[in-house]
Amino acid sequence: MVSTAFRKVILSDKIYWILILGFFFLLYAPNLLREGMFVDGIWYATISHNLANGFGSLWKPMFTNTIFPEFYEHPPLVFWIQSLFFRIFGSTFWTERIYCLFIFIITSFLIVKIWRIINSNNSSYKKVTYLPLALWMLNFQTFFAYPNNVLECTLTIFTLSAIYLLIKSLISSERTSYLFIFLSGIFVFLGVMCKGAVALFPFAFFPLYLLIYKGNIKELVTKTLLVIASFLICFFIVLQFENARMFFVQYIDNQIIKSILGFRTENMRESRFYILNALLKGIPVTLGLSILLVVFAFFGNKKKWIFDKSHNKKSAFYCLIALSASAPIMISLKQAGYYLVPSLPLFSIALALLVVPSFVFLKEKFKKNLKNYLKFSWCSIAFLFICIAIAGRNIGTIDKRDRDKINFVNATKNRIPAKSILDFKSINLEHSLHAFFQRNQFIALDTSVTFSNNYFIIEKEVDTISLENYDLLPEFNDTKYHVYLKH
Incomplete structure (x- = not known):
């Protein structure tokens, strides 16, 4: 009875989700279960906590009475959202940890939704949603950023939502398509309200689609203008409030202009190419895993490469969107590795599209060898329990840095x-x-x-x-x- 139930689990894709869960407890849970965070994250939690307790306001967030009594360094949406968590869960350090976990889960959900929609014509590819998720989770910048409450994590929810709606618009009827595009512009606006101009990259969706897939130029220009118009309508409505206008005057001067001119000293780099170097440093595990999948499939398929030509185009398209999210950061010398966070789900999806034919081939071939597959399954389950035990040791502890x-x-x-x-x-x-x-x-x-x-x-x-x-x-x-x- 147990053996039959177990076989049902491992012969489905559930065993891969067990492996994903193991990676979560190994890489993410230890930091989520202990007190102390990266300094930016604790600042943002402090500002949010202030807001929940009546210190500061939406358009005049406050850090302390002596340092940034009016905080104009970043737009206030993340602080307002996180303040709701403090109102619900109280003032313990677990509140910002719950928030970080919530953001991680929503981002994972969006990656799965995007993967399913872009592989809707191939059921074998569509159901391996854990592949892009694994490639995303194993990136260093991802497992650094999400337990540390950086603004880019919340921003990613809105930019990914915008991209998802734009993808939906490509396969919808004309009327529904324009509705999705308009809604996408609203999510771009919400992204800007989290971290500023870095959220604007979904505007490049249709121009990049035209570059890869060709199509009706007039129609794609119209759709791009609709996204921008939707964004501008939201921005215009907000600017009708005097407090909002005053905030953005201060924000643009303090953060954008001074960063571009190099007057900001924090996170200043010697080269504008620092962000690309950070990207390369963050992906050795995901890139190495992808290369191994392709190479093993090559030898397992009698030394024949396994690629899908249509996927090569898709992969190039999502890689370009990811670059549109990360490359503009080079305008300023003010850079940090975690600035890449909004682009990483898209890079992971692009890489997964490239290697998914090899992965599915290997998965099906491996499943036929039931003896080895059972060993793999038992190892995956053991790995999960070991990682849970490692993570559990951090409950009630404090990060040694703090x-x-x-x-x-x-x-x-x-x-x-x-x-x-x-x-x-x-x-x-x-x-x-x-x-x-x-x-x-x-x-x-x-x-x-x-x-x-x-x-x-x-x-x-x-x-x-x-x-x-x-x-x-x-x-x-x-x-x-x-x-x-x-x-």
């Missing part, structure tokens, strides 16, 4: 009143410490050292200040900071 800071902030909870402003001096800017204090207690750190606040925190290595009006608090002697209380 451990000292989080423990220090937690230690001050019973001593320093919430919503305080503290004088603060350290060697470095300590961006994450600012975030943890605000995130956990709504405490702002004042680095201007005005001596006007009741508490003064000084990193021990730079504690050379004479504080006649302050008493040293001994309960923090085991930390890297001295904490002083004014008489």
Whole structure:
């Protein structure tokens, strides 16, 4: 009875989903189950948490009372969406982890939906939705970004949704087609409201389609203009609100113009080609796996390559869309590897389209050798349980990068009143410490050292200040900071 049920599982594609789940617990779950994140992610969680608790507003997000009391660095949609999670799930660190998981699941769902629609004429290819998912999940930038709450992850949901609707428009009746195109423009607008102009690449969909597949130029130009018009209508409506206009004036000046001119110092690179180098560094596993599939299929098919000519065109098309999402980043020297996140599902789909004939060939051939297939299935199940055990060890722990800071902030909870402003001096800017204090207690750190606040925190290595009006608090002697209380 058990044997029959097990065989049904492994002879279906469920065993590959078990393998995918194993990769999730190995690469993603450990970071989702522990406290502490990449500094950008904790900043965004802090701003969202502020918004959920009445600090700041949609068009005037706030980081702390002393640093970015009005945060114009990025459009506010991600903060507003994440603030809803804080309203629902409360203020624990699990809330931003739930949000990261939610974004990961929705992105996975969209990759599956796109894969199914572009392979609707081939049932063998259509059902191996785990192939593009695996190639996407195994990219370094993907498993770095999603547990770390970077804005690009939420942005990807809207740009992928826009691409999905544009694909749907290609196979729909004329009236429905134009409806999908119009809706796509709305999703592009929502993407811009997450991270700005980097969300505009779906505008290139029809021009690139024309380049690969030819077609009626007039019709494709009209469709492109409809996407743009839909986007502009949304943008025009938002700009009717004065607060929104003021926000975008500040945002364009602070983020876009200064980034292009090289006035922003964070993530500045020596070469505009840094982003392409980051792409190459992020894909060795996915690219290596794809090459192995093609080579094994070549030898398994009596040294004959297995490719699908129609898929070669599809692959080129989605690769170009992915490039349209990543190449424009080179306009600015302000670059980071995770800026590639919106393009990675499309690169993965393009690569999967290229290798899926080889994969399906190998899968069917492998399934015929039941003995080896059973071994593979048992190994996949064992791999899943091992990865779950590895991930489970992280529950209740703190990322070692942030451990000292989080423990220090937690230690001050019973001593320093919430919503305080503290004088603060350290060697470095300590961006994450600012975030943890605000995130956990709504405490702002004042680095201007005005001596006007009741508490003064000084990193021990730079504690050379004479504080006649302050008493040293001994309960923090085991930390890297001295904490002083004014008489």
